[in-house]
Amino acid sequence: MINTALKNIRRSPYQALAAVSMTGLTVFVVSLFALVSLASQLILTSFETKPQVIAYLSDEHKPEDVNLLISDLTTTGLVKQSIYVSKEEALKIYKESVGNDPLLLGTVTDLGIITADVLPASVEITAKSPDNFPTIVSILERSKIVSSTPNGQKEIDFPQDVISELTAWTRAIRTAGLILAIILSINSVITIMIIISMKIASRRYEIGTMKLLGAKGAFIIKPYLIESVLYGAVGGVIGWLASYIALLYSTPFLASRFVGIIPLPVSPVIMLALLAVLVVFFSSLGLFSGLLAAVRFLKR
Amino acid sequence: MIVFDQVTKVYPTGDTILDNVSFHIKEGEFVVLTGPSGAGKTSIGRLLIRDLVPSSGSIKIEDVDLSKLKGGQLPDLRRKVGVVFQDYKIIPDKTVFENIALALEIINYPGKQIADRVHHLLDLVGIPDKVELFPIQLSGGELQRAAIARAIVSEPKILFADEPTGNLDDTTAKDIYRLLLAIHNLGTTVIMATHNEKFLLDHRHIHLEKGKIMADTATSAHSKKPKIKE
Numbered sequence: 462m463i464n465t466a467l468k469n470i471r472r473s474p475y476q477a478l479a480a481v482s483m484t485g486l487t488v489f490v491v492s493l494f495a496l497v498s499l500a501s502q503l504i505l506t507s508f509e510t511k512p513q514v515i516a517y518l519s520d521e522h523k524p525e526d527v528n529l530l531i532s533d534l535t536t537t538g539l540v541k542q543s544i545y546v547s548k549e550e551a552l553k554i555y556k557e558s559v560g561n562d563p564l565l566l567g568t569v570t571d572l573g574i575i576t577a578d579v580l581p582a583s584v585e586i587t588a589k590s591p592d593n594f595p596t597i598v599s600i601l602e603r604s605k606i607v608s609s610t611p612n613g614q615k616e617i618d619f620p621q622d623v624i625s626e627l628t629a630w631t632r633a634i635r636t637a638g639l640i641l642a643i644i645l646s647i648n649s650v651i652t653i654m655i656i657i658s659m660k661i662a663s664r665r666y667e668i669g670t671m672k673l674l675g676a677k678g679a680f681i682i683k684p685y686l687i688e689s690v691l692y693g694a695v696g697g698v699i700g701w702l703a704s705y706i707a708l709l710y711s712t713p714f715l716a717s718r719f720v721g722i723i724p725l726p727v728s729p730v731i732m733l734a735l736l737a738v739l740v741v742f743f744s745s746l747g748l749f750s751g752l753l754a755a756v757r758f759l760k761r
Numbered sequence: 762m763i764v765f766d767q768v769t770k771v772y773p774t775g776d777t778i779l780d781n782v783s784f785h786i787k788e789g790e791f792v793v794l795t796g797p798s799g800a801g802k803t804s805i806g807r808l809l810i811r812d813l814v815p816s817s818g819s820i821k822i823e824d825v826d827l828s829k830l831k832g833g834q835l836p837d838l839r840r841k842v843g844v845v846f847q848d849y850k851i852i853p854d855k856t857v858f859e860n861i862a863l864a865l866e867i868i869n870y871p872g873k874q875i876a877d878r879v880h881h882l883l884d885l886v887g888i889p890d891k892v893e894l895f896p897i898q899l900s901g902g903e904l905q906r907a908a909i910a911r912a913i914v915s916e917p918k919i920l921f922a923d924e925p926t927g928n929l930d931d932t933t934a935k936d937i938y939r940l941l942l943a944i945h946n947l948g949t950t951v952i953m954a955t956h957n958e959k960f961l962l963d964h965r966h967i968h969l970e971k972g973k974i975m976a977d978t979a980t981s982a983h984s985k986k987p988k989i990k991e
Contacts, residue, residue, distance in 0.1 A: 675839035
């Protein structure tokens with residue numbers, strides 16, 4: 462059966478090329494959108510799990526003042542978590558984030574070694590919802606221990622609408638990707654179906670003879686179904702390969718921009734899992750296309 | 762084994778191909794159907810494998826009424842009745858081997874034994890050296906032998922040969938006839954449709970004209986090893 466299917470493919474290589482390239486293109490787009498969707502989810506998760514509001518404290522703050530501030534914030538019920546980061550802890554976090562870069566650690570500059578004194582202590586707050594930012598910020602602004610800039614503005618960092626923007630973008634990317642993937646998948650199904658229908662039609666004499674010899678419908682259509690599955694599977698591998706190459710090519714560019722957010726290069730395990738999912742899905746799609754063509758033929 | 766009971770076949774054009782035809786063929790018989798072109802010989806073959814359905818009357822093979830068969834049962838019927846088609850129906854882009862092997866693949870014959878069986882059949886029909894040739898490379902007689910080999914490779918109980926000696930020279934026609942006799946001697950019920958009366962001999966002979974049976978010798982006393990008229 463597989464030999465018959467391969468022979469059918471060899472007999473009409475351009476039709477096979479059309480089917481595989483259409484499926485390959487679909488898989489490439491689906492694969493890229495899957496990766497972009499995964500990346501946007503990671504970015505969103507990164508923003509959600511990191512402290513969303515950071516209030517820098519003046520050097521003169523006392524522990525009891527900090528406790529009071531945290532207590533005020535907690536009693537609002539709008540805060541998921543609020544933690545105090547001392548100067549020493551700030552230095553530790555800083556060192557972890559810059560690694561062993563001597564320039565950023567200040568060991569080779571005229572400014573001297575960066576010490577805990579240079580960095581401010583802070584209170585880092587994770588809100589239950591971005592909607593709660595204004596209330597939390599207003600409490601922080603009233604606090605005496607939160608440091609101020611020379612022009613009297615409290616030193617409070619919060620991303621304002623970033624998370625809701627990011628959520629909206631993630632959703633939009635997913636929706637656009639899904640719609641594009643559906644349209645291209647339908648095109649792939651139609652392409653494979655037409656090609657298989659043409660092949661069945663061109664072999665009507667052979668099929669008629671097989672029927673007269675006692676062949677069952679399943680025996681007749683099986684090579685065409687195998688062929689359809691092969692188109693889906695090969696297209697899946699080619700599309701995945703193209704997307705993997707594109708990803709590897711852009712990894713150096715992306716890696717420097719998403720440090721600590723997206724682990725790059727993407728793990729081969731994730732890519733292999735993606736390959737498995739794509740091959741299974743598009744083989745099924747190929748089978749479905751072949752069945753559509755076969756059903757049309759059997760109904761005649 | 763085969764019962765045609767008042768079978769009439771009228772085509773949608775209104776042409777009556779068979780008109781109230783009745784006969785009974787016993788298991789193991791060698792029957793020669795004769796008649797001019799358009800007499801209905803080929804239609805009988807097509808009715809036997811339900812490639813056509815009768816307009817009225819019934820056809821039974823081994824007590825099974827063909828009109829009551831469902832679509833899924835047709836393959837079983839067609840595996841029981843081997844047909845040597847008048848136009849051979851040899852698939853042009855398959856080799857002789859592939860054409861014959863196809864009939865075995867259809868009946869799910871064990872894959873490893875297919876080659877042995879095909880070579881055995883090609884020996885039997887006398888074209889063992891043509892195994893890898895394509896139909897276009899064969900002569901008429903060789904094509905006919907390949908068609909016979911394909912028809913009997915799956916050991917059908919009945920063989921319907923439609924004008925198997927049709928466009929062949931006398932020597933080749935005799936060879937083909939002898940081949941059919943050999944197959945008959947192996948226990949197959951053979952129906953040979955022909956307009957060549959050389960092969961009547963003392964076989965049972967049904968003569969058709971314009972869709973009607975004009976004569977049926979209906980004898981069971983035919984010789985197992987008849988000689989061909991010169």
